[in-house]
Amino acid sequence: QSALTQPASVSGSPGQSITISCTGTSSDVGSYNLVSWYQQHPGKAPKLMIYEVSKRPSGVSNRFSGSKSGNTASLTISGLQAEDEADYYCCSYAGSSHAVFGGGTQLTVL
């Protein structure tokens, strides 16, 4: 059950688009369309942004989108806004009633 691999940090200017990658293995990300993404602001609980690779919960901006190719999932945020600055975590089903998170990515809006 190794953690999924995410870049430690990414940054972008307001209005730009950024993509955060989440690399797993053929035992987790590569085997299941059960990848989700969470946004966490300092001192707050995580918030679900994307589930089942590319689905958006009600109320989440359509500036957030998800995709997957092979063992790597991605979160793209378009039209970057100041309030998007936060930590982002991916999560995947890993089989046998287990889930695994990524190490997290700190997004800085310049």
Next chain:
Amino acid sequence: EVQLVESGGGLVQPGRSLRLSCAASGFTFDDYAMHWVRQAPGKGLEWVSGISWNSGSIGYADSVKGRFTISRDNAKNSLYLQMNSLRAEDTALYYCAKDGTVTTVSWADFDYWGQGTLVTVSS
């Protein structure tokens, strides 16, 4: 409105036990799987354990297997985590999270979270 309220955290010595509780409201509790996710100070999220709506499917992270036990009481709309043989590395904020898929378990789709209860393991 969905609400998840954790309790039971505190300071505990290494090797001792602690039981966390999560009181749920605002949704049909026995329709959904539930999970515990923890976050060590300044660190990332770690899935700890999950339990299906009828307790028929249960999973644990390798780091807690054999020491932690998840359970639920659907009559009381409550989720529990019994933590035994606690170690310093178990120090974290423990979140209760609702699975997003009705009557089955997604294992990775946590659509509502509580505010967490802090567990500190130290002598």
